[in-house]
Amino acid sequence: MLMRPDLAPQPVEPMLAQLAPKGATAGVPVPAGTARLRLTTAVRSTPAGRPAPSVDLAVTVEDRYGVPYRTSLPALPADGRARPLDLRLPPGAGPLTLTGLDLSVAQPVDRAAEHRLTVSRIEAVDDGGTTRALTLPTTWTAVSSGGAQDSFPDRRNAPTAAEVTSARPLTVTYGTGYVPRENSYDLGTVSVxxxxxxxxxxxxxxxxxxxxxxxxxxxxxxxxxxxxAGRNLPVRIVRAVHELPTTSGADQSAAPDAAHDGGGILMDLRSVNRLLQSGYGESAEPTEWWLSTDPAHTADVAAALRALPDVDPAQVVVRAEIADRLRDDPFGAGPAAAFTAAAVVAAALAALGFAVSAAGGAARTGRRVRGVARPGCPAPPARPDARRRTGRTGGARAGGRRGPGHGPDPGRDPADRPDRAGRETGAVGAGPAAARPGGAAARRCRRRTARRHGGHDPAPGRPGGVPSRPRR
Incomplete structure (x- = not known):
């Protein structure tokens, strides 16, 4: 299994080796290069039926990955005669192991029968016709099931249990039971x-x-x-990893988001199938294969897989092709993430620049207001809200500027602000837009200035100190 080492707190290979079942799969070993598997088989029915009932047979073989395959054999008449039944294997299948044999037969009507299945020989035949005899295992288990749904209360018409009476040759006996004549439409089947x-x-x-x-x-x-596979299997968690490949919500387009991702669990397929086969006679088939190929022949392998008649070409996913598509996409996931990060950084820099500009403007406004005091007059006393008033003055100037000597001055007394007609009352400094200091020192300064101008306070912002018009 391909797995990054950073996903597990310990080496991956030893950890995954703990999941494999102990010991090889028991069965009839089929060598690699076998073209046909031949079973010499006979079924005898007592009493003999006229005509002889037909028995359907199937063989289960397992590949080297632990995946079982169930393949049907030709039907066999229950007349007691031994017949060779050939099972054709796909080319290049590799070594296989025969692990099971299944049969099914229809129940007779109104009379039960006793069947005996005998497998006397198993042979491997290659493409050249060479035959090799295979050794039968010594340990077999037999389980029977099925039968008509309508049975008598004492179950005298139910099939009897299957029993292995001999291992070499393999011999199994079982009873078919029967279907009552009045319920002959209910066709029952016995499976072994x-x-x-x-x-x-x-x-x-x-x-x-x-x-x-x-x-x-x-x-x-x-x-x-x-x-x-629809069955509850006992599982013991032996190790924990951070993540498993292709199991997280981000790796699957049809998977839920990360908030609803329940995680994943990894089991060995051979171990799962052993438990399913022994307990239920079933198996789980893989739905996805990961193949490691020679980098020089990756495209050839992908083309061969897509050419198979039972494979949808869209289901063959090649990692190199995905990488090529991502490189050809200029607005892929990586560049898009970079664009987003750049936008965030630009917004942060713009906010920082605005804050620095506002702070600098407030500082310059404060220095300008403090520097326009009239020569010879004391500076206005510092007030706790001086910084806030300076900021407001800078904001007012940024919002709309007025001509020299016009507009309210935050440092002036309310009595010296312009009246409704726009005229000024009181005395201000000689400079344009000068701030009027407040307090006792300011009043003494204004009185001295008024005496020098003949008792009139000079008009603010007017050159030469032209007297203002008296208030009516």
Whole structure:
């Protein structure tokens, strides 16, 4: 399995090795290069039926990855005669292991029968016609199921349990039961499942992500039931990892968002199928394959897979092709993230520049207001709200400027502000837009100025101190 080392707190290979089942799969080993698998089989029925009932057979083989495949054989008449049944294998299948044999037969009407299945020989035939005899295992288990739904209360018409009476040759006996004549429309079927005995396994080792543990409230070392292929399987969590490839919400377009992502759990497929086969006679097939190819032949492998008749070309995903598409997209995820970050930085710089400009403008306004005091008059006393008034003065000047000597002055007394007709009352400094100081020192300064101008306060902002018009 391909997994980045930063996703796990320990080396990946030793951790994943703990998930594999102990020991090889038991069964009939089929060598690589086998073109056909031949089974010499016979079924005898007692009493013999006229005509002889037909028995359907199927073989289960497992590849080196632990994936089981169930393939049907030709139907076999229950007349006691041994017949060779050939199973054609796909080319390049590699070494296989025969792990099971299934049969099914229709129940007779009004009379039960006893069947005996015998597999006397299993052979591997290659493309050249060379035949090699294979060794049958010594341990088999048989389980029967099915039968008519309408049975008598004492179940005298129910099928009897299957039993392995011999391992070499493999011999199994079972009873078919029967369907009552009045219910002959109810066609029952008896199924028998033969399996090679596998090492006992009561639970499956698993690796879970941190989010899975947080979502389920589980912990490392805990045993829990996990639904797999519609069955509840006992699973023990042996290790925890930060994340598993392709299982997070960000990796799957159809997956929920991260807030609703419940995490993932990793189990060995061979271990899962062993438990499913032993407990339910079922198996789980993989829905996705990860292939490691030679970089020089990646395109050839992808083309060969897309040319298969049962494969949708869109389902073949090549990592190199995804990388090429991302490089060709100028507005991909990386550049888009960079654009967003640049916009945020520009906004922050603009805000900082505005703050620095406002602070500088307020400081300049304060110095200008303090510097326009009339020579010989004391500066206005500092007041606690001087900074705020300076800021307001700067804001008023930024909002709209007025001519020299016009407009209210924050440092002047209310009595010296212009009246409704726009005329000034009282005395102000000789300079344009001069600020009038307040307090006793300011009043003495205004009195001295008035005496010099003949008892009149000079008009503010007028050159030469032209007397203002007296208030009426």
């Amino acid at each position: 499942r033969l399996q090679v005995g596998q090492p006992a396994r009561t639970e499956i080792a698993a690796v879970a992500t941190d989010r899975f543990l947080a979502s389920t409230g589980a912990r490392t070392g805990q045993r829990m039931d996990v639904t797999f």
